[in-house]
Amino acid sequence: MTIAVGSEQSISDTQELRVAAGLWLKEIREAAGLSQRELSRILGFEYYTFISQLENGRGRVPTNKYRDYARAVGVDAKTFVKKLLRFYDPVSYEVLFADADQAA
Numbered sequence: 052m053t054i055a056v057g058s059e060q061s062i063s064d065t066q067e068l069r070v071a072a073g074l075w076l077k078e079i080r081e082a083a084g085l086s087q088r089e090l091s092r093i094l095g096f097e098y099y100t101f102i103s104q105l106e107n108g109r110g111r112v113p114t115n116k117y118r119d120y121a122r123a124v125g126v127d128a129k130t131f132v133k134k135l136l137r138f139y140d141p142v143s144y145e146v147l148f149a150d151a152d153q154a155a
Contacts, residue, residue, distance in 0.1 A: 070108035072138035077106040083124040
């Protein structure tokens with residue numbers, strides 16, 4: 052499979068954003084005093100290694116777990132989703148929040 056240069060940059064950018072998201076998820080989990088295993092149990096994931104994958108940038112928090120995840124780590128749900136959107140879908144984030152962020 053051949054990937055165009057622009058696509059390679061996009062893949063690289065996406066990977067960097069996922070890693071940044073993972074670092075943030077790890078930071079807020081640790082700030083909440085939870086282990087990966089504890090958070091996994093709270094969220095009902097079958098394997099605690101899923102939390103590790105998220106924190107290493109190799110996955111995304113399932114949208115149906117946003118509220119539960121935010122509650123578990125003590126972060127306001129809207130703040131949690133907005134931050135994830137910045138990492139997971141930066142174009143949508145910019146469309147929705149660029150003007151508000153610049154005004155703040």
